[in-house]
Amino acid sequence: MAKQNARLSAAEALAGEFQDEDRGADRKFINSIARGFDILRAFKPGAGPMGNQELSLATGIPKATVTRLTHTLSELGYLRYLKGEAKYEPTESILALGYAVLSNMTVRQVVREPMQKLALAQDVTVALAARDRSSMIIVDAFNANSLSSLHLEAGSRVPIETTAVGRAFLAGLPQEERLFFYDLLQRKHAPEDWSLLRAKIDAAIEQVEQRGFCYVEDDWHHGMRAVGTPLKSTGAQPLKSLLCGAPSFAVSREKLEEELGPQLAHLSRQLTPMLR
Structure with missing residues (x-):
C-alpha cells in the first residue's frame, strides 16, 4: 500500500498537478504564485471572459482569494477587467511570456x-x-x-x-x-x-x-x-x-x-x- 501511495505521489509530481496540501509540504513553494498561475490557466481558448465565481469553480480556489488574485493580475497587466460584464480576460502581455519560450x-x-x-x-x-x-x-x-x-x-x-x-x-x-x-x-x-x-x-x-x-x-x-x-x-x-x-x-x-x-x-x- 505504501509503495502504491508513493507511486501516486510521484505521478502527481511528474504531471505537475499538486493539490494544496502537497504544496504545503514544500517550504520553498510559494502557494500564492502557484494560485496566480492557476487563475491564468483557467482561461481556455474560445471560452471567453470569466468572473471571480467562475474562476473559483474552475480552480477550486476560494472566491475571496480569487478576488485578490484577479485584482493583482489586473494591476500587473495580465488580466483585463470588463466592467460591463464584471468579468476578466487575459491581456496581450501574456503573449510575451510565451514568445520568450518559443523563440528560445x-x-x-x-x-x-x-x-x-x-x-x-x-x-x-x-x-x-x-x-x-x-x-x-x-x-x-x-x-x-x-x-x-x-x-x-x-x-x-x-x-x-x-x-x-x-x-x-x-x-x-x-x-x-x-x-x-x-x-x-x-x-x-x-x-x-x-x-x-x-x-x-x-x-x-x-x-x-x-x-x-x-x-x-x-x-x-x-x-x-x-x-x-x-x-x-x-x-x-x-x-x-x-x-x-x-x-x-x-x-x-x-x-x-x-x-x-x-x-x-x-x-x-x-x-x-x-x-x-
Whole structure:
C-alpha cells in the first residue's frame, strides 16, 4: 500500500498537478504564485471572459482569494477587467511570456521547416507537441490551406490518452515514468473506461515499438485520423512528439499507415541527432 501511495505521489509530481496540501509540504513553494498561475490557466481558448465565481469553480480556489488574485493580475497587466460584464480576460502581455519560450526553443527551430514541407506536400496538419501537466500542448503546427486539415495552433491543448501525439509521447517514456502517468490517468476515468483506454494505449505503444509510429482514429474527435511518433533528444531536452493528421474524408487510413506514418517516423529519426 505504501509503495502504491508513493507511486501516486510521484505521478502527481511528474504531471505537475499538486493539490494544496502537497504544496504545503514544500517550504520553498510559494502557494500564492502557484494560485496566480492557476487563475491564468483557467482561461481556455474560445471560452471567453470569466468572473471571480467562475474562476473559483474552475480552480477550486476560494472566491475571496480569487478576488485578490484577479485584482493583482489586473494591476500587473495580465488580466483585463470588463466592467460591463464584471468579468476578466487575459491581456496581450501574456503573449510575451510565451514568445520568450518559443523563440528560445531549439527543437522548434529545427523542426519548423520539415514540418511545413510535409504539411503542404500532403495537404495535412503536422504539429509538434510537449507535455503540459496531464495534457499535450501544441508547440508549433502547420496546417495545409484547405478544409482537409485539423487546424491546430500553437497553444492548443489536447489529451494525452486519446490522441496519437499523446500516445506517442507515452511510448517514448521510460517504463517507470509511463506507469506514473497510467496511475494519474486511471484516476480520471471510470474503471471500465480506463480498462478499454489502457488497452488502446498499450496497443499504440506496441505500434511505436514495431514501426516507429502509432495510428489513432475517432478516439479524440469523431472523424479525425492521425499518426504520432516520439521525438527524443540526444541531450537534456524533454521528450516531445510529432503528429500528422486530417479529417477522415480527406485522408485514408492506408495513406496514413503506409505513407505518412513512415515519413513522420523517418523525420523524427533524422531530427533526433540535431536535438541536444
